[in-house]
Each structure stands twice: as structure tokens, then as C-alpha cells.
């Protein structure tokens with residue numbers, strides 16, 4: 194008699210929002226789950242996927258479309274990361290012109306139709322979807338999952354501090370700044386007191402991005418639909434806050450995903466990296482270079498670029514600066530940087546950031562404090578100059594400076610309109626590199642690096658949480674199959 198056919202691996206479908214800050218942690222989670230023997234389907238809108246795949250395979254970090262998991266075990270037949278895309282009716286160029294609020298609606302309309310079709314397709318292929326992992330900007334995914342009777346988790350890709358702040362705001366559990374009292378402090382359990390410009394700025398009454406608050410808060414209205422919140426953080430980093438959040442919500446800190454996933458993240462970069470930046474770093478003295486990057490979305494004004502340039506030059510330190518024109522200026526606009534800038538520094542449009550931060554030549558990181566960059570700095574043990582612009586970045590900056598104690602904050606208030614002068618840039622750079630607290634910041638950064646590595650090692654808190662999540666998905670899958678069998682036989 195022929196042996197029974199092997200069971201297909203559990204199948205988890207990750208639904209990602211089209212932004213670099215989302216794609217990176219989602220791809221990292223995809224790799225990680227596949228290394229635990231799951232089949233993972235990474236789903237995103239087609240026009241974004243085209244940009245991800247079009248990158249040259251020679252690029253240092255973004256290798257070719259990665260279909261095999263980073264696993265040493267061969268026992269998980271069929272386990273891998275697969276890609277599947279839903280058509281949003283746009284191409285790579287036209288999607289860039291869709292305003293963010295309209296993009297949200299477009300993704301919901303096209304995604305709501307496409308996901309059930311994909312689920313049917315996989316069931317027909319003998320690889321039914323056992324679990325969805327949704328994105329905080331796509332709260333409707335958990336509705337779709339509920340309609341299909343498939344369990345759904347969410348990957349929260351910002352800090353637990355931001356999570357609890359949004360939660361308390363959504364549920365009206367604390368006092369927040371109001372139009373009448375714009376400078377009110379915010380007091381939340383397990384958190385240091387936050388000033389009005391330290392809460393995620395979308396929650397402030399003066400924000401021009403109210404629709405983003407609505408989108409993010411949508412996740413909290415759907416929290417009952419998800420059986421667990423995977424979080425891109427680690428227990429030691431936000432111990433007290435995670436402890437408090439665990440009293441009202443099932444959270445599993447699984448980060449830093451970039452350290453845990455170990456492998457390259459696949460074809461995630463939406464921009465092409467400079468070919469020579471690592472070679473350039475190799476030619477610099479150890480612990481000498483200032484690395485400057487404002488992530489994938491933030492563009493600083495032309496005037497601010499000039500101040501930054503003079504501040505960098507005035508510091509006398511070599512620098513690697515990732516800078517692009519702002520969205521309003523357009524991709525091809527001239528950066529208008531002062532002459533002589535190239536003598537001590539290298540100006541590029543995109544780098545393989547993990548490799549840059551891990552390079553021995555880099556001494557500190559001037560960052561906008563997106564949560565991915567924050568965790569990449571923490572996991573690389575580099576002190577920071579925090580230059581937040583909006584959203585969770587201002588909260589992350591507070592934690593980097595005052596709680597993790599690995600840096601200083603540059604500029605306060607509305608940095609969109611207020612200029613941070615060249616003198617201020619220089620002063621902050623001096624403070625983190627040679628100032629009286631520089632050594633202490635370096636030691637703290639080195640300690641956080643060790644903590645981050647310990648969290649993702651075998652038996653570490655994040656590694657354990659991933660394993661327990663996989664077990665939970667298995668149990669839920671068995672329950673789901675039993676429920677469906679009972680329904681069919683009735």
C-alpha cells in the first residue's frame with residue numbers, strides 16, 4: 194500500500210501595506226515563519242510588487258525573489274515564502290500619484306474582493322489558508338478573515354508605547370491634548386509622562402493627518418477580531434509597557450525581526466541602493482562616520498537640507514547621507530546642496546541600511562526615528578541623534594533619548610515648519626560623539642544590542658513567542674478543520 198500523502202504545511206497569509214516601513218518587517222516575519230516550517234504567502238498590491246521585483250539581483254541586500262525559507266531543516270516539505278499579488282488597477286508610476294487617503298480606500302476595495310478568491314484558490318490547490326496576519330493600516334483584513342472563518346493576527350510594526358497610546362486614545366481611557374488645551378501632558382500606565390509633542394503626532398488636535406489617525410485607530414476598533422498582536426519589539430526593551438498592555442490584549446513581542454529573520458529580507462527594497470557605500474565605509478576610520486537617513490517617506494525642506502549640510506561639514510566628521518528631494522519637489526529635483534560637501538562625505542539616495550549600521554566605521558546615526566530604523570539602531574548598538582518629524586517618530590525619539598538613553602533629540606515642536614539650524618546640528622553631533630555623555634550613550638547602545646540579540650536567540654523571549662505563535666496557529670487550524678468537517682456532515 195502506498196504511504197499516506199504528507200500533510201501540507203500550515204499556510205499563513207501575510208497582507209502588507211505598500212510602504213517600505215511595512216514591507217521590511219512583513220518580509221522579515223515571512224522569512225521567520227517559513228523557517229519554523231510554515232508555508233507563508235506574502236500579499237501586497239500588484240503595482241507595489243512590480244517595484245519590489247524589478248530590482249536588479251546584483252543589488253547587495255535585495256537578492257532575487259526569495260522563495261525558499263532560511264531553514265536548515267529539510268523536513269518541512271512545501272514550507273517557503275511565496276508571493277501573491279492583488280491588482281489595484283495601477284502601474285508603478287500612476288500609483289505614486291494616488292493620495293494616501295484614496296490609496297487606503299483603493300486597497301480596501303480591491304483587497305476585499307481579492308483575498309477570498311486567493312483563499313478559494315489555495316483550498317483548491319490543497320493548501321488551505323490557516324491564518325491571516327494583517328497590517329495596522331489594513332484593519333478590514335480581519336473582517337475578511339472573520340467572514341471566511343479563518344483566524345487572524347496582526348503584526349503591529351511600531352513600538353508598544355505607540356500601541357498603548359493609540360489604544361488609550363481610541364478607548365477614551367486618558368486625557369489627551371484638545372483644541373482648547375493643546376499643551377496638556379499625557380499620563381499612561383507603565384509610561385513616562387509624555388509632553389504634547391511626544392505623543393504620536395497624528396493624535397494631536399493640530400495634525401494635518403487626521404485620516405492617518407483614523408486608519409490606525411481602525412485597528413483598535415477591530416481588535417476583538419484578532420486572536421493575537423505580534424509586535425515588532427522585544428520584552429526587555431519595553432518591559433513595563435508590554436506588561437500593562439498584556440492585561441487587556443494578547444501581545445507577542447517577536448522583534449527585532451531584522452535580527453531574528455537573519456537572512457536577507459528578499460526583494461523588499463523599493464529603491465535601488467548605492468553600489469559603493471559599503472566600499473566607501475571600508476575606507477573610513479573605525480567609529481568615525483555619521484550616518485544620516487530619514488527613512489523612506491520623510492523629505493526635509495530645501496532650506497533644512499542646507500542647514501543639515503553645513504552642520505555636517507562643520508562637525509568635521511566624515512558622513513554618509515541618504516537624502517532625496519521631498520515628495521512636493523519631485524523625484525528629479527536638484528537637491529541644492531552647498532559646494533564642497535563631497536570632500537568629507539558621501540551623499541546617496543538609498544543604502545542597504547542594516548549593513549551600514551552594522552559597519553564598524555559608523556559612529557552614530559542621525560535618524561527620523563521611524564520604528565524600523567529605531568530597532569535597527571538598537572540592534573546594531575549605535576547611538577543616535579533623533580530628528581523626528583511626525584507620527585510615532587516623536588514618541589520613539591523620546592524613548593531613544595530619555596528611556597533607552599542612547600541619544601539626544603534634535604529640534605522640537607513642528608519640525609515641518611521650524612528650522613533646525615546648522616549650529617544645532619553640530620552641537621548634537623558633538624554631544625553624541627565626544628560630549629561628556631557620549632561614552633555613557635555608547636555603553637547603553639552596546640548593552641541594548643546584547644539584549645536585542647539575546648531576545649532572538651534560541652530560548653530568548655522573541656524566539657519563544659514566535660514558536661508559541663506557530664503552535665497556536667496549529668491548534669487553531671485543527672479547530673477550524675474540525676468545525677468545517679462538522680458543518681459539512683450536518
Ligand SMILES: O=c1ccn([C@@H]2O[C@H](COP(=O)(O)OP(=O)(O)O[C@H]3O[C@H](CO)[C@@H](O)[C@H](O)[C@H]3O)[C@@H](O)[C@H]2O)c(=O)[nH]1
Pocket residue numbers: 212213214215217350351486487488489490491515542543544545546547562563564565566567569583584585586
Ligand atoms: O537608505 C535607506 C533608508 C532606509 N532603509 C530601510 O527602510 C526602512 C525604513 O523604515 P522606518 O525607519 O520605519 O521609516 P519610514 O519608512 O519612514 O516608516 C514609516 O513606517 C514606520 C512603521 O510604521 C513608522 O514607524 C514611521 O514613522 C513611518 O514613517 C528601514 O527598514 C530601513 O532599514 C534602507 O534600507 N535604506
